[in-house]
Amino acid sequence: MSRQILSIDIRNNSIAAVVLNTGLKSSTIEACAQISLPEDIPEENRLGAGLAALLQHGIPSNATVVASLPADRTIYRTVLVPFKEEKKIRQVLPFELEPNLPIAVDELVIDFQRNSDQGKTGLLTTAIDRHYLEYIMAAMTAANMRPQLVMPGDFPLALYLTAYCGKTDERAILLNVGTRRTTLFALKDKSIALVRSLASDVASEAGVEALALKIRQTLTAFADSDPDGFTPKTLHLSGPALNAGASARLAKALDLPPQAVDLRPSAPKLDAATLSDQWHPYIFDNALAMALIEAEGRPCPTFHRSSSPVRKYWTTYRPYIRGPAVLLAVVLLLSLAGVLLESHLLKKSVDQVNAKAEALFAATFPQSRRVGGDVLEQMKSELKKAKSNSIDPGQTVPEVRTIDILFQLSQLIPKEVDVVFSRLVLGNDGLTLSGETAAFNIVDDVKGRLEKSDLFKQVTIASADMDKGGNKVHFKLKIDL
Template sequence: MTDKILGLDIGEDALKAVLAARIMKGVHRVVGASIVPIGETGGLPGALQKLFENPEYRGCTCVTALPARNISFRNLALPFRNEKKIRQTIAFALEPLIHCGIDDVLIDYVTVRTAETSEIFAAAAPKSAVRERLAMLEKQVRVTAPLDIDGITAASRLFGKGTEGGCELLIDIGATRTVAAFVHRGSLIQVRDFDFGGRQTTEALAESWGVGFAEAERRKRREQTGPAAADLPPCASLLAELKRTVDFLSWRGHIERGISRIQTTGGGSLYQPLREELSRAFSAPVFPADLAESSDIVMDPAVRAQWQPAILNQALALATRGHKRGMGLRFSEQDEKFKDAYVRFGGKLRWAAAGLLLFALLGLTDAYLDYRSADVRNTRLKNEITALFKRYNPEAKRIVDPLSQMKAGMMEARKVSQGMDETRPRVRVLDVLRDISALAPTGTELLLSSFTLENNIVTIRGQAGNFDAVDAIKRELAKSKLFGSVTIGATTLLKQGEQVEFDMQLSLKR
């Protein structure tokens, strides 16, 4: 099912509604249109009730607009082009230029031109006006889209592509108010709201003709010849204000030439002498606008039969407004809720972020201190191990891994103590002592006082009866299967008796 969009133009005298459905990308089909006089229904609430008695209008997405008279428009120049910076600073730039507090308005803007600076056209809408308009429709429609501004949506559709010529002007003349939208090269540069409308024109004609209001309105619609529009005070005032606005825009450099084209809409624009006077005043062609003539608008025959372009242009522009903002200005209370939430919780979030950052820094500091403490302790233990290694292994020339080297030394000492080495792992000290004891000559006095086994060399020191006994011991030990050679070292005759003290080295067989 195609989603339908209701464009609702809330005027001073009537509600204008257009119902459109999107049938393909960029193309809309107009399936309904209504005009409900406000005065005949007892006011705006009654007119809305009557409008939504039509079931086609209920429950759809509604697009409407705020009156331009409620909006403050300002031209600004900001010294940067970055969109983020513009959004962050535009409220501060607008604050001294509007009559109410910055917290009481919603702000939107369009960028007119960017060079060294950005030329901005900004609008500030009171939050109360936005909420009032949204509350008026919330019970009748499914969704209320962001609000536009009277006249700007139609100008966006008419002049959105822009031209290389001068400034283009859309004048929307309602019953009592007139909105003028100035567009230069596809960019909205100014919006003015004037206290002028079809009712003021009719009152001036009634006074000129000397007839009542109703008769003057009837003659005006029949385009009966009357005084020139420039001679009617309300029309003359409107023309003067428009000229002053054009002069202001030229003086500020927003436009290079004057007005190149004027299009009119609204019920008050049906007065032909006013269109002629506008053409003479600005030396520009004036055309009645009809958005239904656009190639992207398809209209049902029943709707075409009752179509009144001057009355329904604004409602049609709202119903066919795309998702892209274009050069329009829009206001959404939903966006402001997010902004309010950020303002409300932003400070708390910043404090929470600062607390988390402090907590993280404290955690990192604690981890670093733990690491440094462990590192200092580890260094101290290494130094103590190195000192112990040097103490018990002074012959070590190179220290790489004291603990491993000490363990290797202890293993080597254990092997030596057991009479084992890498080449003869089965030779034990007990085996050596057994052979010495067994091979010693019988009847020879032999007393061993020292025994060492190191690097496959057994060194014994002892006492024998005489020198011949020492030689006999050597000969017998040489017969052992364990010893490769037996060498007698120093031999000394003791002072008392004939006993001899000797040293003897026995090399183990490999």
Template sequence: MSQTVLGLDIGQSTIKAVLLTKKGLTGNRILAAETLDINVCGGIEPALKKLSENKSFSKIPYCVCLPSGDVMFRQVNLPFHDDNKIRKTLTFELEQLIPLPIEEVATDYMKIPNDGLFVATLAKKIIQEWIEKVEVNLGSVFIIDVSSTALAAQVLTDKISQSGGVILDIGAVSTAAVFYENSSIVHARSLAFGGDQITAALAQDLSVEKDEAERLKIKDEYPAESVKVDETCHRFCMELKNTIEYLKLNGLIRNNLAHITITGGGSLFIPLQRKLEESFAIRPEVLDLIRSKQLEMEKNIEHKYSSQIMNTACAAAMRAFSGQKSFNFRQGEFAAKNTGFNIKEQFKWVAVVAGIIFFLAALNQLLDYRLKTQRLADIKKQITFLFKKNFPEAAVMIDPVHQLQTKLAENKKAFGFFEGIRNVPVIDLLKEISGLVSTSHDIVINDFSYENSAVTIKAQAKNIDDVSAVKNDLLQSKYFKDVAIGSTSLAKDGSKVDFDLRIELK
């Protein structure tokens, strides 16, 4: 491992880079830092080329952190703790939980309290594209992490607490929220709120252009009370509260918030800090990794370095030396290739591997029939457990692989996944559905899920005619491209119809 690493925080509108070197056993020093506006540079690749003009950033390993909006997070429980077993089973477990074919995604996980797993899933296409972009324009990529969790991992090394909290990285377009309990990350969400919304609200309050409002916001030259700004910050706090309640109801988090840590450009906006304190009765802590980690810095960059903006890039660089890890998608088929070759070292490893193979072969011959039978029984128990968990309605298990593949094929046929627009707030979708569906249909929605431009609804109606009427009503929406009826069945009491709807956004 090189003693100098560059952390790259790739956001939706900016790229931040921090060059960090190891100093002594525990110390670190920041040698260089840079921030680039993607739009000003003309796109991602021109911005990366611009970054390569800094000679300090060449011929060193890169830790790349991608925005959490590209990543799907899930909590999963499996009946074993061995890493090999977990990785072999995880893809099968996730197949029903993510809106992409399992062969098109890569996964990684962290262990969380109560024997759970916090799993991150990212499209392989995105991973490959970022490896190519960074390595063509800059240098070798040895870690691909998620910005929000890489930052949270560094924050939580200093927190020893049984209570829960949230870390909010407030960017220009969105806010990444990472929830933790017992000093462990348990969930993450991306919220549609950022500094651009604050600027737009400030422009309305002051009746000025957005550029001028942005300048006043940065210089803290705005009134103490602003109606539109207060409304915007209040809506964000309410969305955060609703998210917390949803996670608690689904058992994804268990405790109320005791800590709020904020970072990102939006964290410096005083009215937002005040509104968070009013809403949660908790004074938010503004994160500064330079101070909390006691990092040293070159004198020539101190004047242009803003900790709140650079915290995530700094955490990305520290990720290389930290004991507490986050995710890493630079493994498996995307593992970095070592081009070096030491013939003596290779012979040593060949000898070791040959010895291990010989030992295992001899051990295999000594295994008796009882041990093999017990192992087979354990495997059958695991298969039965997973089959009943994922296909409880099956009367009998005959060929579990074929039965589950058939069930998945049926589900995929009924609920196909599509690409669509993003960042339509859930509240807007709920308003749209409520406004389109006539009250005369007497529809009861039991479950609502919205992710990756797809909405799934489980509901109950008086009869099948009402189900068709609801579908036709929703097709009139300005947001919806297609509405498909999935499974339908008679309710237990026999008087109503249970049905599923799959809605594809435009």
């Protein structure tokens, strides 16, 4: 499913925006723009005016918005904590930072980034003035831009660069050069180990030398405090104030091989061919990094995050829920295994009973063919058929067998008697015997002979009629069994 992300890189004198369309297979840079903040209006209105001008450049406001604040507004500190649970870290972090902060900790919004080796470098914390953050949020809300994430300035670019440190040296520095400030990032073991914002002016040779001196002093102090030391091998360069001359002077002053940062070729699943004429990596790379972080869900320190209460609860209590959740999953799996085993044993028992029933059916009715369905019902049906030898199968099976009735008839009526039986019906109310003979007295004779049988309780002539030709007498006898 595609999604549109608007990332806004806010600086002290300009804003840069990138619109990224994300999809399952690839992402495309839809638009980009840079706006200089007007200097002839009050400072509190400059950002609002810049955002309004940004919308006039065709930048959509209905996309998912992420933003970063000026890098020099963020306070960075590195602290050590004796535990890893996020809830405990957030509880003690203000007390750990308070002695080293220039303002009261209650006036700050604080977040942190875990480093790759917490035992050595601890946590890289970020903090920003709460009132300044409220000013930014109010200005963006007034422009109908409600950011989902608000990140530290220049940090997304450094964070995204560390994701591809396998292609570069493990020790490197990133300089994000602005018109008045330069942000220094020390990259170590695919993580950000140090961040400092330094005053700079790279337009002149003296300004570059002054900046290089500050960088060397900062890195020397950092190397002395790190047990493994820190010797960078590569200089990554970016920033809106960077140009070819400044890059060469910085590389020469720091005595490091320079490498210009350009995220478009290195970012996975990104169509780098769009907006080639308008794209300037030094200006838009940080905004692009923000959009990619939001699209890929990479962890990053934030000063504001709009998320559902469920997600926030899960993030906070995930370490405490993980153990019971695993135990619950094991219990459910064992219960399911028990149910499946019991079902298998029960099915096996049912199959054995069915096999015995099939064998009993085959032994009892060898002449019958087994058909599908319940073997018990078919066995009942076969028993009914075995008991019923009635000529009329529609009648109820009597207690006296038909073969016994026929035997009595053959014994009581000799062959000399001129009589022919044409129909025998056996039902609940007895036996009905139909036939024809030559005279009425023969009917009386047959009745008398049948009454001598112990099998027949009573014999009644139900009807006796001469046919139209006068040759035959048709009769019907009612016999009670």
